[in-house]
Amino acid sequence: MSGVDRTLARAALATAIVLSLALPWLLDTLGSSFYISFAGRVLVYAIAATSLNLVLGYGGMVSFGHAAFVGLGAYVTGVMISEGALNGAAHLLATLLITGAAAALIGAISLRTRGVYFIMITLAFAQMLFYLANSIKGYGGDEGLNIRARSAIAFGLQLKDPTTFYYVALAVLAACLYALSRFVPSRLGRAVLAIRDDEQRAEALGFATFKLRWLVFVVAGMVAGVAGALSVNQQGYVSPNVLHWTQSGTLMVMVILGGVATPWGGVLGAAALLLLQEVLSAYTPHWEFWTGWVLLAVVLFARQGLAGLIRHGFKRQ
Numbered sequence: 001m002s003g004v005d006r007t008l009a010r011a012a013l014a015t016a017i018v019l020s021l022a023l024p025w026l027l028d029t030l031g032s033s034f035y036i037s038f039a040g041r042v043l044v045y046a047i048a049a050t051s052l053n054l055v056l057g058y059g060g061m062v063s064f065g066h067a068a069f070v071g072l073g074a075y076v077t078g079v080m081i082s083e084g085a086l087n088g089a090a091h092l093l094a095t096l097l098i099t100g101a102a103a104a105l106i107g108a109i110s111l112r113t114r115g116v117y118f119i120m121i122t123l124a125f126a127q128m129l130f131y132l133a134n135s136i137k138g139y140g141g142d143e144g145l146n147i148r149a150r151s152a153i154a155f156g157l158q159l160k161d162p163t164t165f166y167y168v169a170l171a172v173l174a175a176c177l178y179a180l181s182r183f184v185p186s187r188l189g190r191a192v193l194a195i196r197d198d199e200q201r202a203e204a205l206g207f208a209t210f211k212l213r214w215l216v217f218v219v220a221g222m223v224a225g226v227a228g229a230l231s232v233n234q235q236g237y238v239s240p241n242v243l244h245w246t247q248s249g250t251l252m253v254m255v256i257l258g259g260v261a262t263p264w265g266g267v268l269g270a271a272a273l274l275l276l277q278e279v280l281s282a283y284t285p286h287w288e289f290w291t292g293w294v295l296l297a298v299v300l301f302a303r304q305g306l307a308g309l310i311r312h313g314f315k316r317q
Contacts, residue, residue, distance in 0.1 A: 049266030057261030065126030071243030073225030103221025259307030
């Protein structure tokens with residue numbers, strides 16, 4: 001990257017940070033405070049999509065069961081709140097431990113397969129958890145689980161407040177993006193990319209391919225669980241549908257739309273897809289049809305997604 005490109009990238013990043021921090025104030029000033037909740041929803045999906053990008057883009061693993069970890073994180077926090085345990089730190093710890101353990105088990109089994117078999121086995125695990133959530137009537141069953149309280153966090157902040165929730169979710173997303181930016185150029189990150197590009201060659205060079213892929217899978221599952229914990233705090237509700245494989249498909253569409261194996265791919269894809277749905281649904285009940293055309297255009301004409309378009313735009317300047 002040339003010096004001019006670096007300058008433009010830093011300017012774009014600084015602008016994005018300023019706009020992100022000022023967004024609730026701007027929306028409130030414009031009399032559109034309703035959209036603060038929508039922005040918080042975008043951030044939650046951006047965290048989940050970024051975690052899938054780690055698996056799909058950097059790890060080269062096409063998982064159709066990633067939403068299982070989002071749903072599992074949501075249920076862990078939701079069940080703890082419904083049982084009267086309101087400590088946010090305890091929710092976070094339990095979410096990380098349980099989703100991490102689930103991802104470790106699922107990954108240890110799934111990563112022994114390749115290609116379409118890996119896709120099908122991750123989908124199968126997600127559906128198993130989906131039907132399990134449906135069958136537990138004590139926590140809502142197929143009707144879902146409603147919670148009246150929210151996770152108690154530091155300084156008495158209330159996650160029920162849309163603005164507070166927005167900034168908490170923004171801080172979590174910023175931490176994820178920073179960790180990803182440090183991971184990619186690291187020795188571990190370069191090893192994972194080498195395995196993605198040519199696993200047999202990487203194994204011949206002495207890389208522990210299974211362990212590294214498993215580690216990426218587990219970390220991504222834990223981050224997805226945090227996204228789920230945030231989701232139930234925002235909505236005050238969690239349904240078994242969040243575990244369904246179609247939700248994994250939605251996350252995959254976000255990653256492809258934003259840009260596979262790009263740090264900002266999950267964020268751009270989540271924002272673009274949710275904004276597209278929000279705008280089109282206001283004009284037509286057939287918004288899915290038009291959304292499909294947009295996705296088709298991106299796949300055909302922007303192979304690197306929105307992140308690639310933005311990168312090429314900088315290079316032309």
